[in-house]
Amino acid sequence: MLKRKFGDRSEWSRVIARKYNQSYLDTRDFKGFITLLKTVLVTEPLYVNYGEKKLCIVDNGYIWLQQFPLKKNHSVTTMFNANGEIIQWYIDICHKNAIENNVPYMDDLFLDLILLPSGELIEKDADELEEAYLNGIIDKSLYDLAWNELNSIKGDLSEGEFKLVNLAIQHKNILINE
Numbered sequence: 001m002l003k004r005k006f007g008d009r010s011e012w013s014r015v016i017a018r019k020y021n022q023s024y025l026d027t028r029d030f031k032g033f034i035t036l037l038k039t040v041l042v043t044e045p046l047y048v049n050y051g052e053k054k055l056c057i058v059d060n061g062y063i064w065l066q067q068f069p070l071k072k073n074h075s076v077t078t079m080f081n082a083n084g085e086i087i088q089w090y091i092d093i094c095h096k097n098a099i100e101n102n103v104p105y106m107d108d109l110f111l112d113l114i115l116l117p118s119g120e121l122i123e124k125d126a127d128e129l130e131e132a133y134l135n136g137i138i139d140k141s142l143y144d145l146a147w148n149e150l151n152s153i154k155g156d157l158s159e160g161e162f163k164l165v166n167l168a169i170q171h172k173n174i175l176i177n178e
Contacts, residue, residue, distance in 0.1 A: 001137065002095055002107040005075075007035030007066045010103075014058065017041035021175045022104060029163050032069040032097060033104035036175035038062070050114070050122055055087055065172045067164050068097040068104040073149040075106040078168035089115040089165050091153060093146045109138070109146040113153060115165065121157065123150070 008020050017040035024033055039062045046058035058064075061082030068075050075097055077090040091113040094106040110129040114122040133143040156162040 002109065004100075004105050004107055005092070006100075007033065007037075007068065007104040009037055009064075014043050014046065015039050015041075016043060023175060025171075025174075030067070030069060030167055030171075032067065032072070033099060034068070034171045034175060035066045035104055036172060037064045037066075039064075050116075050120075053116075056081070057087055063172065065168055065175070066104070067167070067171060068106060069164065070097060072097065073109070073145060074153060074164075076164040076168070078165075078172070080172065086117055086168065088117070089168065091115065093149045093153075095142060095145070109142060109149075111146045111150050113150060113157075115157065121154065 007022060009015070015037075019038040019040060020036065022033060022035040025031065039058055039060060041060055042058055045056050047054055047056050057079050059082065063080040065078045065080070066075060073094055073096070075092045075094055077092070079087040079090065081087055092106060093109045093111040095109050097104065097106045099105070110125050110132055112124040114124060116122070129143065129146055132138045133140070153162060157165070
């Protein structure tokens with residue numbers, strides 16, 4: 001079974017105090033849901049390591065904007081620090097984006113791409129995808145879908161054509177001002 005991840009991240013016990021907002025957009029460049037989680041107070045910061053790089057991705061005052069484009073097989077979480085600077089774009093490859101109990105979600109297909117502001121691109125969790133396929137959690141069609149989507153996004157990113165990255169600040173501002 002695929003892991004379902006909700007935009008409000010209500011299960012996240014690290015976040016003690018939060019502000020949350022969401023909206024549905026239907027524009028020329030984006031059709032789907034956007035969510036914004038501001039971590040007012042956390043139990044402790046969260047760090048990730050990418051080789052030699054150590055990044056703080058959650059602390060007090062951080063913002064996570066998540067974009068759930070409908071009829072697409074990806075979701076993008078843009079992480080902003082307390083100064084409003086983008087830390088990273090985290091692109092989840094997913095089976096689908098939808099809404100349940102008025103909260104957007106994605107059904108995660110394990111593979112991820114991380115884009116750093118420097119332009120560096122990091123592929124993540126290919127081993128989890130392989131394991132899910134070998135253990136029968138996903139079938140060949142979902143396995144192929146995940147790799148095809150990842151490769152398509154990598155191509156779009158290299159050509160500057162992956163619009164969600166460019167829409168992140170605009171989408172954040174929509175939700176902050178609502």
